[in-house]
């Protein structure tokens with residue numbers, strides 16, 4: 001990362017999630033439970049960007065925290081094009097994209113109000129049926145759900 005691109009203060013160790021579409025920032029915060037974090041979390045909202053469609057992006061820096069691949073891959077549901085940077089000693093030691101998992105558990109709400117997951121206290125479960133078109137399917141009621149219409153489960 002070039003110096004001049006550092007719009008938010010550098011961190012010594014931790015995770016940077018970059019190129020978050022600004023309208024998805026709060027979904028990302030919620031999916032990663034950042035409100036429960038004990039270490040420093042820095043959020044840059046509506047920063048200038050040439051990469052996202054809207055011409056602005058958001059970025060989150062979480063000090064002293066490294067997430068599991070499973071946690072990070074959940075982000076693919078709301079923000080498939082984010083860039084993840086792992087920082088050690090102020091250096092980017094790894095940079096990668098998120099990957100859509102085959103199944104999503106407890107992340108996405110089923111749009112079918114009659115679905116058992118909306119009527120019983122249980123985790124939702126979706127499989128990815130079409131990666132190219134971004135189509136999910138509920139494992140309980142078989143309702144199709146395009147990624148563009150995904151609503152994430154509210155966290156308890």
Ligand SMILES: [Zn+2]
Nearest residue numbers: 110115138141
């Ligand atoms: Zn369902």
